[in-house]
Amino acid sequence: MEEKEIRSESKKKRSAQSESGLSRREFVKQTGAASAFYWVPPRVGSLAEPTVQRLAIVSAMGDALIPSAPGDPGYKDLEAYGISQEVLKGLQALSDDLLGALNRSSQGLFDGKSLVELEEKERERYLKAIIGGESFVDKGTLLKLQTAYKMLRLRILTVYYQNFPENRVPKDARGVPTTQDPHQISNPNTRELVTGWDVANYPGPVTWEEEERLRARMKSIRWEGE
Amino acid sequence: MPEYESYDLIVAGGGTAGCLIAARIAENGIHPETGDRLRVALIEGGPYFIQGKEEPRPGYGAPSRRQAVVNIKNQEFRAEPWPYDGHQNKMVGGCGLHWGGNAYLPFIEDYDHWRRESGVDWSEDKFKAAIDEITEVYNLHPSVLENMTLGNNLFRDAARVMGYQPEPALMGRRNCINCGYCGSGHLCKYDSKGSSLYYIHLAERNGVEIIPDAEVERVIIEKQGAGAVAKGVYYSQYGQRREARAPKVIVTCGTAGTPVVLMRSGYGPREVLGDRLVVENSNVGRHLDGDIGHSVHALFDIDIKGSYGGVERYNFRVSQAELGYHTLGIRDSKMAAIDEAYPHVLALHEFAPELGWEHKKYMETVCRRLGSIVARVGAPIWDKGVVTPTGTHVYNRRHPGILKSLKEGTEFIVELYNKMAVRPIKVDPIPPKRFAIGHQTSSCRAGESRANSVVSSDFESHDVENLFVSSAAVIPCGNLSLAHIPVCVVAAYTWRRMVANHFSRGG
Numbered sequence: 009m010e011e012k013e014i015r016s017e018s019k020k021k022r023s024a025q026s027e028s029g030l031s032r033r034e035f036v037k038q039t040g041a042a043s044a045f046y047w048v049p050p051r052v053g054s055l056a057e058p059t060v061q062r063l064a065i066v067s068a069m070g071d072a073l074i075p076s077a078p079g080d081p082g083y084k085d086l087e088a089y090g091i092s093q094e095v096l097k098g099l100q101a102l103s104d105d106l107l108g109a110l111n112r113s114s115q116g117l118f119d120g121k122s123l124v125e126l127e128e129k130e131r132e133r134y135l136k137a138i139i140g141g142e143s144f145v146d147k148g149t150l151l152k153l154q155t156a157y158k159m160l161r162l163r164i165l166t167v168y169y170q171n172f173p174e175n176r177v178p179k180d181a182r183g184v185p186t187t188q189d190p191h192q193i194s195n196p197n198t199r200e201l202v203t204g205w206d207v208a209n210y211p212g213p214v215t216w217e218e219e220e221r222l223r224a225r226m227k228s229i230r231w232e233g234e
Numbered sequence: 235m236p237e238y239e240s241y242d243l244i245v246a247g248g249g250t251a252g253c254l255i256a257a258r259i260a261e262n263g264i265h266p267e268t269g270d271r272l273r274v275a276l277i278e279g280g281p282y283f284i285q286g287k288e289e290p291r292p293g294y295g296a297p298s299r300r301q302a303v304v305n306i307k308n309q310e311f312r313a314e315p316w317p318y319d320g321h322q323n324k325m326v327g328g329c330g331l332h333w334g335g336n337a338y339l340p341f342i343e344d345y346d347h348w349r350r351e352s353g354v355d356w357s358e359d360k361f362k363a364a365i366d367e368i369t370e371v372y373n374l375h376p377s378v379l380e381n382m383t384l385g386n387n388l389f390r391d392a393a394r395v396m397g398y399q400p401e402p403a404l405m406g407r408r409n410c411i412n413c414g415y416c417g418s419g420h421l422c423k424y425d426s427k428g429s430s431l432y433y434i435h436l437a438e439r440n441g442v443e444i445i446p447d448a449e450v451e452r453v454i455i456e457k458q459g460a461g462a463v464a465k466g467v468y469y470s471q472y473g474q475r476r477e478a479r480a481p482k483v484i485v486t487c488g489t490a491g492t493p494v495v496l497m498r499s500g501y502g503p504r505e506v507l508g509d510r511l512v513v514e515n516s517n518v519g520r521h522l523d524g525d526i527g528h529s530v531h532a533l534f535d536i537d538i539k540g541s542y543g544g545v546e547r548y549n550f551r552v553s554q555a556e557l558g559y560h561t562l563g564i565r566d567s568k569m570a571a572i573d574e575a576y577p578h579v580l581a582l583h584e585f586a587p588e589l590g591w592e593h594k595k596y597m598e599t600v601c602r603r604l605g606s607i608v609a610r611v612g613a614p615i616w617d618k619g620v621v622t623p624t625g626t627h628v629y630n631r632r633h634p635g636i637l638k639s640l641k642e643g644t645e646f647i648v649e650l651y652n653k654m655a656v657r658p659i660k661v662d663p664i665p666p667k668r669f670a671i672g673h674q675t676s677s678c679r680a681g682e683s684r685a686n687s688v689v690s691s692d693f694e695s696h697d698v699e700n701l702f703v704s705s706a707a708v709i710p711c712g713n714l715s716l717a718h719i720p721v722c723v724v725a726a727y728t729w730r731r732m733v734a735n736h737f738s739r740g741g
Contacts, residue, residue, distance in 0.1 A: 072589055072590060073589045073590070073593065074593070074594060075590055075591055075594065082594065132589065132590050135588075135589060136588070136589075139588055161582075161588075161589070162582065165578065165581040165582055166578045166581070166582070167578075168578075168581075169576075169577035169578035169580075169581040169597070170576075170577075170578045171577070204577050204578070204581075205577060207577075207594065207597055207598065208577035208580070208581075208597045208598065208600070208601060209598055209599065209601060209602075210576075210577045210601050213413075213415065214413050219411060219413070219424075222411035222412060222413060223293060223294075223409075223411050225412075226293075226409070226410065226411055226412060229378060229380045229381075
């Protein structure tokens with residue numbers, strides 16, 4: 009099966025999941041509840057307790073930054089693999105105060121709805137209002153919101169487009185990769201899951217077949233020095 | 235029985251220069267009195283990933299290295315980070331294994347520049363045999379036209395419109411498959427990029443004892459009458475302190491590591507070492523130099539890189555203020571390769587939309603739409619920097635002369651983009667407000683006397699008998715810099731001088 013067909017199949021599976029009838033709120037709640045299993049307590053810092061609310065806010069932000077649609081997987085399709093927990097691991101400096109402000113400040117603009125309760129279009133309008141800043145009179149609050157937004161954006165886009173959860177090459181104690189295939193290709197990206205690299209059409213290290221094709225091409229070229 | 239190993243030569247530092255010098259001296263040198271083969275030790279602080287006696291197989295790579303040298307960045311690969319400023323790999327073979335294949339042999343102007351900087355007697359004529367060696371071993375050749383991308387050709391044609399003649403950049407690769415993962419810290423698992431691999435195997439074949447994971451603590455320098463003499467080194471390996479002795483010691487720890495080792499040995503500026511001073515030389519750790527570059531990014535609305543792209547490049551020099559000084563070089567650094575275009579970097583790029591579907595749409599194609607052209611100031615005229623005893627680089631990152639050159643370079647590149655047949659939809663025209671030097675050199679430079687340098691034109695310490703230095707630390711910055719090939723050439727010259735002067739009959 010061609011790679012594109014496999015990815016298409018994979019995308020269909022993802023789409024089926026997203027069309028399972030769950031509302032966004034229910035999804036966020038369920039993800040938050042289920043995600044507690046994946047949580048690894050932070051080693052330092054007293055903030056960043058793994059509350060369901062923190063996970064829900066991160067999850068909503070992930071969906072806003074990298075949205076999904078049927079046949080077009082995005083951030084929320086990796087919730088089952090613990091992406092929001094992974095994002096939170098790098099957000100220990102983001103206090104509950106800032107995160108809570110980001111969640112609550114939408115209430116004045118959207119009929120009392122917090123960030124995690126907003127529909128997709130509302131959420132986008134809310135975040136763009138924070139970026140633009142015009143809708144907020146209190147500059148102190150605006151600064152808090154913009155800080156929280158920037159920290160979340162940096163972390164979420166980094167984790168997602170670093171190919172989570174297929175971003176790890178197994179290594180031994182010396183840090184030497186320990187891939188087992190005979191050609192040591194060591195590309196961690198699989199065809200099983202649509203990840204950030206797939207969304208970005210980023211190939212990663214080439215396959216053995218592609219290597220052979222490239223070698224055949226280069227052998228047909230003669231140039232000075234070879 | 236002495237509690238140390240004895241050798242004829244200790245090479246402290248197993249990077250590019252160290253591997254090359256150790257291998258060639260073991261191959262060509264003899265004991266000056268007995269005529270016997272030399273016993274050479276190569277001591278390196280990092281691991282030895284490529285042992286196993288597998289012969290290099292450019293284009294395919296050997297299994298052990300394909301496993302160790304994956305196509306991820308060296309920062310993710312290396313077992314232990316380089317402890318000092320700079321980006322070298324701490325491993326046997328050094329940074330020669332990660333560079334992008336760009337090769338700049340020294341220009342005629344570089345020799346003039348070097349002579350003017352420190353009074354070395356180096357010339358192209360003297361270096362000819364060394365250049366021939368490096369040209370052959372590294373398989374230096376112009377970038378391959380068949381691999382040029384649309385981005386490369388847009389750059390070339392726009393430069394011609396502006397009256398310049400860009401040339402395919404010189405590359406050091408063999409049987410390269412053009413996989414596209416080459417520069418920006420990527421190691422080559424195909425053994426295609428020119429590297430010290432050849433010399434590591436040559437060293438093994440000629441009996442060099444390679445001692446990995448062994449940090450050289452200091453050179454043993456003993457006072458002898460009014461002078462001083464090097465006797466060996468102390469190093470630590472796997473938690474144990476060890477001693478090795480030899481009548482000749484050469485330190486090849488690069489720009490950052492060499493002054494650190496020398497200062498730990500009590501050799502350096504009095505005001506820095508205080509009561510730890512054994513031998514004074516105020517030039518140890520001084521004159522830190524390097525090239526200074528600024529990349530101007532552009533976003534196109536079409537694919538400029540092809541399916542995988544590669545690392546072929548054009549380049550040309552725009553200006554040269556005075557013979558050998560302050561060159562502004564322009565290079566289409568990222569108009570082909572996708573190696574630097576990591577999705578997580580591009581997702582946060584200033585050209586990226588903020589969020590949502592617009593951002594996601596941008597992400598689908600940006601890998602192949604983002605290009606960059608770099609302006610590089612070579613052989614700069616400025617107040618050079620310092621390497622501290624802990625390996626930190628200290629210099630003026632806001633030097634006005636450098637910033638002025640980078641501003642001129644940025645404006646030139648913006649104009650170049652505007653002259654392209656397909657113009658980018660976004661260009662970042664802002665010149666930098668501060669800068670960092672790259673391809674650092676010159677921290678223990680060679681020169682005519684101890685008043686302005688640490689070693690002679692033949693790499694012998696001005697102050698400590700039997701002590702030598704050769705690596706990027708001894709050469710001033712070049713005109714187009716990217717110091718790797720100049721380092722190789724200087725190392726190939728070093729072993730010739732050392733064999734002629736010390737390791738031949740009556741030498």
